[in-house]
Amino acid sequence: MRTPSTPLVLLLITVVKVTGKVFPFESVQLTESETTDFRAVAFGNTEAAPPWSSITQRCRAWPGSRAWPSESDWEQLNITLGGSLLRPLPAASACYQGESYNQTTCEWLINQSSRTHFWIDEPLSTLTQWPQGSTCPLTLDPPGTCTKGGFPEYVVNATTVKHVQAAVNFARNKNVRLVIKNTGHDFGGRSMGAGSLSIWVHNLKDFEFIPEYNVGRYSGMAVQVGAGVESWEHFNHMAANNITVVAPGGGTVGAVGGWVTVAGHGSLTSKYGLGADQVLSINVVTADGQFLTVDPNTHKDLWWALRGGGPSTFGVITSVVLKAYPPISTIRSSLAFTVDPSLNDTRPPQDPNALTNLTSFWYGVSLAYHYCPKIIGAGGYCFSYITPLGGSSFRFTSSQIVPDISSSDYTALLQPLYAELNTVHRIPVGAPPANTRPTLYAGDGRRTGAGDFPVNTRYRSRLFPASLWDNPDQAAWAATFAAIRAGVEEGGYTFHGIAYSPTLEKAGWPTTDNGSGSAVHPAWRTTALHGSFMEVQPEGIGAAEATVRDRKASEYLARLDAVFEEFANDAPRGAYMNEGDPAEEEWQTMFYGDKNYARLLDIKKKWDPWGVFWARTTVGGERWEVNTEDGYPMSQNGRLCRVVTKK
């Protein structure tokens, strides 16, 4: 006789394993039969791929060359895509004589040019301009002509998984360079490429709140987020659902693109860990064109690699499931002071509150940074800049943000810092903030995601080992701060410091307790400060000047490295790729860590033996380079070719 419990048990197993959720747009997939009529979109077979070390194609196909797909191939692709293939001109082409010239549009663009949203909703543009090659600057009455430069040739406006699969297959089969663009925020040109087909994931905006999600040791609230959701939209979803999700601080940053795949920091980093630590499941189209769900139980190597192993490397992510928490409030306050030693009684002061004692200013700034571990210890973080104002004038600005704290505890936390600044260093910063009302992290659900365009900022990052602070020998901190000060005072860089500690304890499962880890650079787990030397890459400089600037910056990074080596030699060396120097020489070590890199490279070889996905400083990236005419460092304005090592 059959026991009636058998179907019940099966039912329970089905209920418990609710992994592998698929959005409606993800169930629209490319079928084998659609590929039989048009072999250019046929799926790939990793087993049959040529060996990783062989060179079958020296370069990617180049527009206009014989190898480039024919017009009819592109038309056929567009039919497979249901008409979502775009061949856009740069927006600024309206300013140039020729078919697209339209003065009204050009003026309108110039008026719009600081509105980040316009550019994010634009299929080609990226926020960082310089890797494009300045071949079509936005200006009234420009001299010369507008060409695409580092922008892609074709763009797939992806709204289904089928669009993504067809684009990946077409690029692989036709040897066309492939890029992925979400918001275009990448500071190193990783979401563009000359002569490429771009998969634009920006319109994948689906969002779902999952009140009860169970996978492995995780049981609780979660959200599923489409690849195109931006941080500000994410915050509005949080407000609508009365939940907290760890999200990027920058409002227009993609919530699950480059942010999640590299690390991802935000104001809850010291409480819940990194963006990559939030992931419970990933839906992705791999280099062979297949759509997979990757989670702690399936495709364990990809599961490890996709969380920290870099963007645009193993596949195109279409959505992820992230942990969600109950609503949380934070308290923030700011602390700032300026020094202007040239101030005297006879000149009208620029900033009446500016200090005149430079020594005392630097003591104060050093103290503020040295104090940050106390704030981290309370689950918070310090966000700060030291900005050169010209001559011997400098400004220090900072915010101290702590989640889940009472107003009185917050005041008490900052009291010793304020006291020491006031009395010991004679920096009149007043009393520590009192009776500050906590505000909801999710906000009021009315964010609009404003931002600034363009962002030609160069970041050069280091993850400062926490042991520099613990070190009882004050020499460690003194040397560290001297290297920061040198970068600002002599180098002329703005120093941007964000102090937090995404330790493994805070990350929790699945990063720990054998969910089985993640590829996030180990230096994140032992850092207390992510610090960067920042500057704006000026428009219109040539390759020679750009190279000199890179060299100079690397010298200031080297000074920090020397201090870390002397005082924190046991800590892993690392930098945050998303805010790191794309010119970083030892990028495999600095952006991934040597041990992780070796494993990631094996996974890359297995899942993408063709090297379909490529972007600078991504895993396997050393195999390819962009050959530019002018040699401008890191420019994307050129053909992508294999690096041939001379015998």
Ligand SMILES: Cc1cc2nc3c(=O)[nH]c(=O)nc-3n(C[C@H](O)[C@H](O)[C@H](O)COP(=O)(O)OP(=O)(O)OC[C@H]3O[C@@H](n4cnc5c(N)ncnc54)[C@H](O)[C@@H]3O)c2cc1C
């Ligand atoms: C104004 C501003 C504020 C910022 N604030 C923060 C912050 O608070 N915290 C922080 O950690 N970082 C911050 N950053 C850095 C940010 O993390 C990186 O710029 C990040 O790369 C942005 O990812 P994106 O997907 O939005 O941008 P994109 O430039 O579109 O993509 C970045 C990279 O990810 C790849 N990619 C994008 N989508 C996918 C996908 N679906 N599948 C596979 N690969 C994909 C792209 O090919 C590219 O290589 C900020 C940057 C800016 C410009």
Ligand SMILES: *[C@@H]1O[C@H](CO)[C@@H](O)[C@H](O)[C@H]1NC(C)=O
């Ligand atoms: C793709 O097809 C759509 C609809 O027919 C059309 O509007 C669009 O211009 C085509 N794209 C290209 C690049 O030709």
Ligand SMILES: *[C@@H]1O[C@H](CO)[C@@H](O)[C@H](O)[C@H]1NC(C)=O
């Ligand atoms: C220029 O653009 C404007 C605004 O989009 C449009 O109204 C106008 O017709 C265009 N002019 C020409 C000559 O195409």
Ligand SMILES: *[C@@H]1O[C@H](CO)[C@@H](O)[C@H](O)[C@H]1NC(C)=O
């Ligand atoms: C652009 O802005 C200027 C000044 O604000 C205004 O006079 C002009 O009409 C605007 N042009 C367009 C096309 O919006």
Ligand SMILES: *[C@@H]1O[C@H](CO)[C@@H](O)[C@H](O)[C@H]1NC(C)=O
């Ligand atoms: C991309 O597709 C979406 C959805 O179909 C559409 O709303 C949007 O206008 C398209 N964008 C462009 C630039 O064609």
Ligand SMILES: *[C@@H]1O[C@H](CO)[C@@H](O)[C@H](O)[C@H]1NC(C)=O
């Ligand atoms: C939001 O959630 C919290 C805790 O999870 C609960 O106490 C509160 O009542 C909820 N608020 C609303 C408006 O539902």
Ligand SMILES: *[C@@H]1O[C@H](CO)[C@@H](O)[C@H](O)[C@H]1NC(C)=O
């Ligand atoms: C003080 O002010 C006077 C008068 O404006 C000016 O000439 C002098 O250079 C100032 N001193 C310093 C140190 O800047």
Ligand SMILES: *[C@@H]1O[C@H](CO)[C@@H](O)[C@H](O)[C@H]1NC(C)=O
């Ligand atoms: C400036 O500050 C330093 C350190 O606080 C102090 O030793 C020095 O006397 C001050 N100099 C002047 C001119 O006040």
Ligand SMILES: *[C@@H]1O[C@H](CO)[C@@H](O)[C@H](O)[C@H]1NC(C)=O
């Ligand atoms: C976790 O599991 C993986 C395989 O799933 C194994 O290789 C690894 O050694 C385990 N790690 C620990 C710390 O137990």
